[in-house]
Amino acid sequence: MAAPPAYALIATDLDGTLLRDDDTVSDRSRAALERAARAGARHLVVTGRPAPRVRPLLEGLGSTGLAVCGQGAQVYDAGADRLLWSVRLDRELAETALGKIEAEVGQVYAAVDQDGVDGLTLIEPGYLMPHPTLPAVRVGRRDDLWCEPISKVLLRHHTLSDDELAAIARSVVGSLATVTMSGPGTVELQPCGITKATGLALAAEHLGIAADRALAFGDMPNDIPMFDWAARGVAMANAHPELKAVADEITTSNEDDGIAVVLERLFPTD
Structure with missing residues (x-):
């Protein structure tokens, strides 16, 4: 054998x-x-x-x-x-986390991945997809990102590096979400502990x-x-x-x- x-x-x-x-x-x-x-x-x-x-x-x-x-x-x-x-990311917690981050660094640009096997990736005005080959739907305003349950939020900043943005986000988000850096141009918020x-x-x-x-x-x-x-x-x-x-x-x-x-x-x- x-x-x-x-x-x-x-x-x-x-x-x-x-x-x-x-x-x-x-x-x-x-x-x-x-x-x-x-x-x-x-x-x-x-x-x-x-x-x-x-x-x-x-x-x-x-x-x-x-x-x-x-x-x-x-x-x-x-x-x-x-x-x-x-596991879904609570949308109210996500909005709160975004507010805390923007209070420190100014405007960030956000996108979300909706939950489910047919969930969409929604991007707000100003957000650039780090992988342009991946499909995404542009929405008119940030409030539209929260129309359906989500699994995570993706963040970009016009001047801060990914390392800088991730470090600041971790320092202010606390237990609202887990902050990860998963690739060039990809800092993310996901459910806490995940x-x-x-x-x-x-x-x-x-x-x-x-x-x-x-x-x-x-x-x-x-x-x-x-x-x-x-x-x-x-x-x-x-x-x-x-x-x-x-x-x-x-x-x-x-x-x-x-x-x-x-x-x-x-x-x-x-």
Whole structure:
């Protein structure tokens, strides 16, 4: 009988990690994930993107299993096209948090991801999508952002860096929300206490896989809780310094098939 794989769960972020800069997955990365799957390992996407923005990518990967979306606020069953679990961000708390942030830094530009498998991404005037390929609906005024339940708020500032905006937001938001930085131009407010590790732990429990059998890949500070939860965390060469500082290993960049480099070593033969 063949020995079980060293890692039974491979958790990968998408943007800046599994995805190349053109939003595609390379043939080499696909082949490495398929080889790991044949060895018995499960691949789990763990991303800040909400479920509706992840569905096409999962279809392209041929994935019908679970995915952790919305920074851990959603556990999505791709095969059934339904949320197994989701947490909403209270809209009144979100408005209060925005007010506290703007009292410190002046005007910010906001967007929201609506809850649900068909939720929209709404953006207020002045907000620029960090990923222009992702669909979004522009609304006329900020009040329109709160028309339906939401899973998170996305923030941008015209002069502050992401690090600066995230640090100030954390200092004033307190327990109103969790503040994360998940990519260039992406500072987010999500339900208090919710991180990628929250959703990852729930999905892993559903699959019957313990944290000590999990391998995680990421590139941004929002991946730190996922690295803390998993047995091993691998940062991409293009990763934020905060994530590199806590990683067990640094691989090559997302453009240079960093995930495949590691998986080819861990799963050398079928």
